[in-house]
Amino acid sequence: MNATIVNVSTQILDIPTIRPHKMSVATMHNQCLVLVRIKTSDGIEGIGEATTIGGLNYGGESPESIKTNIDRYFAPLITGQSATRLASLRQRINKTIKDNRFAKCAIETALYDAHAKRLGVPLHALFGGAIHDEISVAWTLASGDTQKDIAEAQQMLESRRHCIFKLKVGMRAPKDDLQHIRAIKKAVGDDVSIRIDVNQGWSETEALRQLRPLADAGVDLIEQPIHEKNLAGLQRLTAQGIVPIMADESLKGTEDGFALASAHCANVFAIKIEQAGGLQNARDLIGIAQAADIALYGGTMLEGSIATIAAAHLFSTISKLEWGTEMFGPLLLKDEILATPLDYSDFTLKIPTGPGLGVELDEEKVSFYTRP
Numbered sequence: 001m002n003a004t005i006v007n008v009s010t011q012i013l014d015i016p017t018i019r020p021h022k023m024s025v026a027t028m029h030n031q032c033l034v035l036v037r038i039k040t041s042d043g044i045e046g047i048g049e050a051t052t053i054g055g056l057n058y059g060g061e062s063p064e065s066i067k068t069n070i071d072r073y074f075a076p077l078i079t080g081q082s083a084t085r086l087a088s089l090r091q092r093i094n095k096t097i098k099d100n101r102f103a104k105c106a107i108e109t110a111l112y113d114a115h116a117k118r119l120g121v122p123l124h125a126l127f128g129g130a131i132h133d134e135i136s137v138a139w140t141l142a143s144g145d146t147q148k149d150i151a152e153a154q155q156m157l158e159s160r161r162h163c164i165f166k167l168k169v170g171m172r173a174p175k176d177d178l179q180h181i182r183a184i185k186k187a188v189g190d191d192v193s194i195r196i197d198v199n200q201g202w203s204e205t206e207a208l209r210q211l212r213p214l215a216d217a218g219v220d221l222i223e224q225p226i227h228e229k230n231l232a233g234l235q236r237l238t239a240q241g242i243v244p245i246m247a248d249e250s251l252k253g254t255e256d257g258f259a260l261a262s263a264h265c266a267n268v269f270a271i272k273i274e275q276a277g278g279l280q281n282a283r284d285l286i287g288i289a290q291a292a293d294i295a296l297y298g299g300t301m302l303e304g305s306i307a308t309i310a311a312a313h314l315f316s317t318i319s320k321l322e323w324g325t326e327m328f329g330p331l332l333l334k335d336e337i338l339a340t341p342l343d344y345s346d347f348t349l350k351i352p353t354g355p356g357l358g359v360e361l362d363e364e365k366v367s368f369y370t371r372p
C-alpha cells in the first residue's frame, strides 16, 4: 500500500439558501462551498470541503483565499507525497503553512476520505470506529422574523426533523431579543430546548445584564456572548453559573482550547472541524474538553454535505456529546449536490456505512453550481 498523491484540485460552488440566514455577523443568501479533490496513484479520489460565513465576516479566510492558497501552496507541497501517511502529511503541511485552518481541514478531509476508501472502511474507523449510528441535530432559527421562526420551528417539530433550536441574537437591542426569545419559547413549549448564539454581539456588561432574564425566559445555553478574545470576561460569565456558556469563535485550535479549559472560561465547547484546523485537531480539542470536564457540542460553519458528514463521522466516535450537534448545513441549501442526500430523520442524522465519507457527488449538480 504505497499510493502517492497525483493531483489536488479545487472548485467553488455557489448555492442559494432556502431563506435569508440572519446573524449578528452577516446575512447569508447563499453559501459558497470550496470542494477539494485529491487523486492518488491507486485510482482513488478523496473529497473535502471548506465553507466560511458571509465571505470574510466570520473569520480570516474567504472561499476565494481558501481556493487560491490550496492551489498555490498546499497542492505543490503534497503532490508526489505518500497518500497513506496521514500524520506525516499533516506535519509537512503544518511546518510550511501557518494558520489557514479551514483550508487545512478541507485538505485533511479529502486525505482521510481517500485513505478510508483505500482501506475499504468508513471514515469513522480511522478515529476508532463509531459508537453512535446517528447523532442528534439542532436547527437554527434565523429568518429575522419572530412569527416566521415560530412557524419554521413548528414545522420542524411536526416533521420530526429537529426538536432543539438555536436562535441567532445580538443584532437587535437586547430587550427586543428577549421578546423574540420569549415568544419562541412560549410557542414551542417546555420540552423543546432553546439555545442562543450571540456571535460576540454583546459587551461583557450587556451579557451580564442578560443572564438572569435569559434564564427566566428558559434559555438553556448561551453561545459566544462576547468578543472571542475576552477570555477573562467569558470566565466571569461562566462563574456566574446562571446559564451555561458555550465557546465558539474563541476556540481556534488546541492552544485556545487549553487556555479556555485551564481557566474554565466555558461550560461547553462548540467543536467545529474547520475552526479547529481539521478532523485530527478537532479530536485533540475534544480530548482537552473531556479532561477538563467541559461538555461537548458538534458545531458547524454552515457546511455543505461533504464537511457536514466528515464532522458527523468524527462525532459518531465520541462517547458523549452532551449538547448534541447542529450538523444541519445541507438542509439550509436550496439544492443537493449528493447523488443520495444525507439521511435526516427522527431528529437525527444517520452515519453512512460505506467506505470513506460514504457519500457520492452528483457531478451534474456540482458542475451546475461551480463558479466559472
Ligand SMILES: O=C(O)C[C@H]1C=CC(=O)O1
Residues within 6 Å of the ligand: 053, 140, 142, 197, 199, 248, 299, 300, 301, 302, 326
Ligand atoms: O455557530 C455559528 O456561529 C455559525 C453557524 C452555526 C449555526 C448557524 O446557524 O450559524
Ligand SMILES: [Mn+2]
Residues within 6 Å of the ligand: 197, 199, 223, 224, 248, 249
Ligand atoms: Mn456560533
